[in-house]
Amino acid sequence: GAVVSQHPSWVICKSGTSVKIECRSLDFQATTMFWYRQFPKQSLMLMATSNEGSKATYEQGVEKDKFLINHASLTLSTLTVTSAHPEDSSFYICSARDNPGQGKGHGYTFGSGTRLTVV
Amino acid sequence: GDSVTQMEGPVTLSEEAFLTINCTYTATGYPSLFWYVQYPGEGLQLLLKATKADDKGSNKGFEATYRKETTSFHLEKGSVQVSDSAVYFCALSAMQAGTALIFGKGTTLSVSS
Numbered sequence: 001g002a003v004v005s006q007h008p009s010w011v012i013c014k015s016g017t018s019v020k021i022e023c024r025s026l027d028f029q030a031t032t033m034f035w036y037r038q039f040p041k042q043s044l045m046l047m048a049t050s051n052e053g054s055k056a057t058y059e060q061g062v063e064k065d066k067f068l069i070n071h072a073s074l075t076l077s078t079l080t081v082t083s084a085h086p087e088d089s090s091f092y093i094c095s096a097r098d099n100p101g102q103g104k105g106h107g108y109t110f111g112s113g114t115r116l117t118v119v
Numbered sequence: 120g121d122s123v124t125q126m127e128g129p130v131t132l133s134e135e136a137f138l139t140i141n142c143t144y145t146a147t148g149y150p151s152l153f154w155y156v157q158y159p160g161e162g163l164q165l166l167l168k169a170t171k172a173d174d175k176g177s178n179k180g181f182e183a184t185y186r187k188e189t190t191s192f193h194l195e196k197g198s199v200q201v202s203d204s205a206v207y208f209c210a211l212s213a214m215q216a217g218t219a220l221i222f223g224k225g226t227t228l229s230v231s232s
Contacts, residue, residue: 006162034219043208043224044163051217093162097217108153108212108220112162 002028004096006111013084013118021079021114023094029074030096038091050077084118091115121146125209125223132199132230140194140226142209150211152185152192157206199230
């Protein structure tokens, strides 16, 4: 089946620094990737949708200058949390949508998540 | 807009008990419906899905039937195990290509031996 690799699985950074999270589709081409944020004991909140080669579409209330998303290839999307602060601490999860017809999975495959702690 | 509502948790059961987690949705057209499971500290794993009315998704003893008339997709399992303890999310995918999954708030299941 389809596999999405997300790295790092956890990261601790100092306030004011930037952190990059990678999301790779290993065995299929992901034309669309989604980035979610999950607070403790809560559901997944969609942050943005990225399509390969174009600018990401951010959900209302998500700061595009703070959460930079790049989807430069069909197998890689990155989320960079810039000038991180403690309130950015959260669990970030990516999801990749495969091309119709690739038959790799059910269409949406999730990474294993990244636990970001800003101190 | 489209939305998913699932029962509040936590749900606490003894091993071998019957499980039902209710999920209803609001959507235009005919969305696809999913159940995902999340174990502590991990990402989401697809548990089962259904893409059209009256479809039944099933996996690992769990099942759910897409009921268009009641806009529901309730998750059931006849006999839960301790290893089923996790958070369960109901989700829908709108018909438009490239749209993200919309999730319910999640239901925590705790099974004791």
